[in-house]
Amino acid sequence: MKQERLLQVIQAAHVTEKSSGLGQLNQLVFKVDKTATKDEIRAAVELLLEVKVIAVNTVTIKGKAKRFGVRMGRRKDFKKAYVSLDKSVDMEALLSEQA
Numbered sequence: 001m002k003q004e005r006l007l008q009v010i011q012a013a014h015v016t017e018k019s020s021g022l023g024q025l026n027q028l029v030f031k032v033d034k035t036a037t038k039d040e041i042r043a044a045v046e047l048l049l050e051v052k053v054i055a056v057n058t059v060t061i062k063g064k065a066k067r068f069g070v071r072m073g074r075r076k077d078f079k080k081a082y083v084s085l086d087k088s089v090d091m092e093a094l095l096s097e098q099a
Helices: 003-009 017-025 038-049 091-098
Strands: 010-013 027-032 053-061 065-068 071-074 078-085
Touching (some): 003 038, 017 091
Antiparallel strands (some): 053 078
16 A cells, blocks of 8 residues: 555544544544545555554544525545554544643
8 A cells, every 4th residue: 555545544533422432442533534445444544543453443424414594514524444453552642642
């Protein structure tokens, strides 16, 4: 996998109440490219954060139908990745380093 592709795979950290609670289980949540595979996500996280990844689970979230004045619109679909890290990773240090 080319490094250029790996840098485009992860779009943003997905920060919610649920994803914050997953930090205690050594898991991180990212919004990723819709065409990204689990292997690409694993390689991108290991490259960017320099940690050992145990597992990657992905979910495709369908966009909500929203009303814009009189017209109905739709939010974009996106893909979320739940990344499980090795137990030896210090999550507090990792999260404070990223902030």
